[in-house]
Amino acid sequence: MKKVLLIGIGAGNPDYVTMQAVKALNEVDVFFFLDKGEAKRDLVDLRTEICERFITNRSYRVVEVESPARDVSRPSYKSGVHAWHRDKADIFGRLIEEELRDGEVGAFLIWGDPSLYDSTIRIIHQILADGRITFDYEVIPGITSIQALAAQHRIALNTIGEPVHITTGRRLNEGLPRHIDTAVIMLDNGSGLRALAGEDVDIYWGAYLGTPDEVLVAGKLRERVDEIERVREEERSRKGWIMDTYLLRRNPDKRKDS
Numbered sequence: 015m016k017k018v019l020l021i022g023i024g025a026g027n028p029d030y031v032t033m034q035a036v037k038a039l040n041e042v043d044v045f046f047f048l049d050k051g052e053a054k055r056d057l058v059d060l061r062t063e064i065c066e067r068f069i070t071n072r073s074y075r076v077v078e079v080e081s082p083a084r085d086v087s088r089p090s091y092k093s094g095v096h097a098w099h100r101d102k103a104d105i106f107g108r109l110i111e112e113e114l115r116d117g118e119v120g121a122f123l124i125w126g127d128p129s130l131y132d133s134t135i136r137i138i139h140q141i142l143a144d145g146r147i148t149f150d151y152e153v154i155p156g157i158t159s160i161q162a163l164a165a166q167h168r169i170a171l172n173t174i175g176e177p178v179h180i181t182t183g184r185r186l187n188e189g190l191p192r193h194i195d196t197a198v199i200m201l202d203n204g205s206g207l208r209a210l211a212g213e214d215v216d217i218y219w220g221a222y223l224g225t226p227d228e229v230l231v232a233g234k235l236r237e238r239v240d241e242i243e244r245v246r247e248e249e250r251s252r253k254g255w256i257m258d259t260y261l262l263r264r265n266p267d268k269r270k271d272s
């Protein structure tokens with residue numbers, strides 16, 4: 015039986031790699047690296063560095079493929095994502111079928127944790143549901159960008175006994191949900207931040223968390239939003255891509271319904 019490992023490698027710092035991930039890395043015969051659009055070589059390079067640093071006792075092969083791009087011209091975001099996942103399932107299925115021999119272990123190294131805004135687990139489920147090939151698979155958790163953000167700002171994620179809302183920049187165009195005091199926003203192209211610029215909330219923002227390029231900004235959103243937008247643009251043009259995440263905290267007394 016073939017086996018596929020989905021290994022969370024943490025969101026940026028090679029030191030985020032867990033002992034469980036190191037053990038898993040050392041079982042792998044074939045790594046599948048996906049070259050992903052905007053962040054391209056930097057993210058592949060980090061994966062290469064992780065393999066070189068943590069794999070001590072065996073030889074392995076690396077197969078690099080170009081990740082398919084999402085068709086942004088589709089009328090609905092969700093139908094575009096479904097079609098994109100279908101394309102990825104075809105590519106991943108072919109990799110597992112053609113590049114992995116019976117009894118071998120293959121691995122996808124997942125940025126951060128495989129359970130958080132990452133489609134690989136769903137794609138593996140889809141390949142198995144198609145029924146054309148069979149294999150075993152395992153998920154190894156990793157440190158998320160949310161944990162990195164909280165740690166770097168030295169804050170707790172939740173206020174006492176209260177929930178945390180995790181969402182995307184796209185969703186922020188609908189505003190911060192009424193009963194939510196703390197929200198973490200990922201995958202924002204900048205529009206979500208701008209949509210909320212007038213809200214009376216604190217922001218803890220971080221870009222390239224855990225890497226040598228890390229930038230942190232914290233304070234009242236209204237007072238910091240221009241600075242964050244400026245830094246975002248400068249960093250994006252300097253590096254060619256940006257990955258940022260932020261936490262918004264509303265003073266519970268200032269909720270719209272209070």
Ligand SMILES: C[S@@+](CC[C@H](N)C(=O)[O-])C[C@H]1O[C@@H](n2cnc3c(N)ncnc32)[C@H](O)[C@@H]1O
Pocket residue numbers: 025026124125126127128129130131132157158159160199200201202220221222223224225257258259
């Ligand atoms: C496709 S999601 C993947 C999330 C990942 N699975 C995790 O556990 O953090 C990518 C988004 O995660 C956030 N992100 C990931 N790594 C980051 C980092 N090092 N610094 C800041 N944000 C990061 C950004 O919001 C980015 O748009």
